[in-house]
Amino acid sequence: MRFPHRHTGALLTRPQPDAYGLLVAAATVFDDQAAQATRNLLYAHGVQTTTATDPTHRTLRWHHHRLHRRHILVFPEDALRAYEVLSRHTN
Numbered sequence: 001m002r003f004p005h006r007h008t009g010a011l012l013t014r015p016q017p018d019a020y021g022l023l024v025a026a027a028t029v030f031d032d033q034a035a036q037a038t039r040n041l042l043y044a045h046g047v048q049t050t051t052a053t054d055p056t057h058r059t060l061r062w063h064h065h066r067l068h069r070r071h072i073l074v075f076p077e078d079a080l081r082a083y084e085v086l087s088r089h090t091n
Contacts, residue, residue, distance in 0.1 A: 023050065023073035026082035035070045038086070045085045047078045 026042070026049070029035045039049045054069035074082045 022075065023052075024076050024079050025052075025071040026074045026079055027072040027086055029070050029072065030068070032070070035072065038072050041089060042072070042074070042082055042085055045081065047074055047082045047085065049074055049082075 026047075027038050029038055035051050039051065042049050050073050052071050052073055054071065072082075
C-alpha cells in the first residue's frame with residue numbers, strides 16, 4: 001500500500017526485507033528534490049536515512065519526462081518512527 005506524501009510527493013512503502021541489506025525502504029520518490037526534502041524531514045525527527053535508486057532500473061513516463069524511482073532507506077529499528085513521521089505529514 002502506498003500513500004502520497006503531502007509536502008514531498010513521497011510514496012510510503014512497505015519494507016522489502018533483504019532488498020537493501022540491513023536497510024529497509026521507508027518511502028519512494030521520483031526526483032532528487034523530493035528525496036532531499038523527505039530525507040531532511042526524517043533527519044529533523046532523528047531518523048538517519050540514505051537513498052537508493054530502484055534496483056530494477058525501471059523508469060516511469062509522466063508528461064514526457066522519465067521518472068527514476070528513489071527509495072529512502074532507514075535502519076529497521078527506525079522504520080516505525082519514519083513511517084509515523086511521514087504519516088503525520090501526509091494528506
